[in-house]
Amino acid sequence: MSGRFELVSVLACPRCDHAPLTAAESRHRCDACQVDFPSLDGIPWLFAEPAASLGEWRNRADFTLQTLGHEHRRLQAAASSGDVSELTRRRLSEHAEATRDHAERLGTLLAPLKLEPLTASFATNLAFRTRLPSDQGLMKYAYNIFRDWSWGKDENEASFALVRDALDGASPGRTLVLGAGAGRLAYDVHMRTDSEAMVVLDFNPFLLFLARRVTAGESIELYEFPLAPKSIDDHAVLRTLEADQPCRDGLHYVLADAHRPPFVKGGFDTVLTPWLVDILPERFGTLCKRINALLAEGGRWINFGSLSFHAGDPALQYTKEECAEIIADSGFDEPELTETSMPYLCSPASRHGRREQVLGWTAAKRRDVPKALRHKALPDWLVLGKDPVPLLDTFHLTAESTRLRAYILSLIDGRRSFNDIVAAFDQQKVMTHEEAEATIRELLIRLYEARQRR
Ligand SMILES: C[S@@+](CC[C@H](N)C(=O)[O-])C[C@H]1O[C@@H](n2cnc3c(N)ncnc32)[C@H](O)[C@@H]1O
Incomplete structure (x- = not known):
């Protein structure tokens, strides 16, 4: 292969898998699908569903920036607490300031995710x-x-x-x-x-x-x-x-x-x-x-x-x-x-x-082989919404464990003791008293520890 390389010469539409794309003013277009693919910060955004994928990455960007904001406030609060040493206060304050500054720098780098308006409808979401x-x-x-x-x-x-x-x-x-x-x-x-x-x-x-x-x-x-x-x-x-x-x-x-x-x-x-x-x-x-x-x-x-x-x-x-x-x-x-x-x-x-x-x-590579099947991230019953949702073992198990967890949590009213809760749960007769004690203790420890880490 020779001659000056143009990116568009190797591009094909990610929706229909074969039509060539044309390049025009910071966009690529598939005439067969009649879809435009934008460029973000000078980079072609060539996902089969440009709007849906942009929505997903935007959400992830927002989540990242929000998490940094949360972390900044947590570090600041820890730094202003009375019972830390001066050295620890210095570490926490510097870390808090770095987190704030980092979020700002990241926000600048990610700005192109927010700016680009899209022509493809969001209704295509999931279809591909x-x-x-x-x-x-x-x-x-x-x-x-x-x-x-x-x-x-x-x-x-x-x-x-x-x-x-x-x-x-x-x-x-x-x-x-x-x-x-x-x-x-x-x-x-x-x-x-x-x-x-x-x-x-x-x-x-x-x-x-x-x-x-x-x-x-x-x-x-x-x-x-x-x-x-x-x-x-x-x-x-x-x-x-x-x-x-x-x-x-x-x-x-x-x-x-x-x-x-x-x-x-x-x-x-x-x-x-x-x-x-x-x-x-x-x-x-x-x-x-x-x-x-x-x-x-x-x-x-x-x-x-x-x-x-x-x-x-x-x-x-x-x-x-x-x-x-x-x-x-x-x-x-x-x-x-x-x-x-x-x-x-x-x-x-x-x-x-x-x-x-x-x-x-x-x-x-020695020879061509039959084309790979199109990648399907999700099954028909989720995408099209018409087939029955299958009774997968994971749904069944999650339903049962969620019901039990919800019941245990509903017993917490600020007055009952751990022993009272186990006694009330015993009446469900889903496990032995010893198992109930261990299970409830583990659930409460996990939730308590998660709260301590927040
Ligand atoms: C383990 S990292 C390796 C990164 C890089 N190759 C290196 O050696 O440093 C895997 C990379 O694959 C990318 N990746 C994962 N799944 C992908 C997908 N379906 N399409 C495009 N990139 C993907 C990730 O964003 C990440 O940059």
Whole structure:
């Protein structure tokens, strides 16, 4: 492939999966679906349901800022309490001020989420079943930004070395990074190889807003709040996030869901999936087919990271040997597997830090395989609302335990003792007296402790 790369040349509609997109004035459009996809802070927002996904990320942004506000007030109140030492007061006051300042800085960075008006109707919400996983909060990978753009030289170098070794001197050509996070690896690969173009995809706008600004040459300050601060000065550390130099041409950011990548078939020579394959909720075999479709014939898939699938079904919790078999069955050559030990998120301000035994593979695409089924985040009975809601064991169990919890809590009236409550509960005859005592005590301890932590 040659000629100057235009992002639009590899884009396809994430709704209908095939129509090319046209670019016009900070928007992309699918004429077949008659939907516009906005750009936020200069990054195309290419989710199948642009309005619904924007609504979800806005909510997450609001929630994050509100949580910081709450934390600020809690720290301030603790700092003004009479029974803390001067040293503790200093720590609490500094932490409170850093939290307030951080919220303000984050609010500025996230402002593009609020500004962009949308044309697609919110009524499409859920119809394409691309709802975001609830465990993927806006700040879930916040530590990655400090590693990528502040203190993580050794870790970043180790990641780049894995890709450089996998390329073995070949040019990566048109390259796509799926789940790119704060974008350091994509920047390094683009700056240190002769990649023709680098397309950087993630679904978290906080990470990509930041990555785009930093790789364009901006310097951004945000606070790191280490999990296990090493000293009193490490509770809130203002970090400067910056790249050595602005990135060369050809680096493109795309906000989209890796389950519905908005790209034409065979658009890339190299697909990178750093620390991604085992956190996606879909079956590994489906992801392999999806990556096959993104690659041109002879293109390569380079993966590295952990291998810890969390699927409820134990049959889907694959090992490296099973992954290798599935990759080879998905139109790739037998993958080359590597094992590397490397540091992971070892902040100089934290006592926490890991060493990971990282599994890598490189697999060349040999042939096309039948297309992966469309990703469905939600079942028909939830999306269409017409089928009966199935009596799943989880609903049944939750109904029963909620009923019992509600009954126990209804017995608390400010006068009854613990023993009175157990005696009243005994009359339900759902468990022995000893079991009732233990269960009620555990419930009350949990609620009491949660209150203490608030
Ligand atoms: C474990 S982090 C790894 C980040 C980065 N690759 C690195 O090595 O630092 C996983 C990344 O995948 C992104 N991600 C998770 N699910 C995704 C999805 N369905 N579509 C796009 N990105 C996703 C997360 O936002 C996060 O940035």
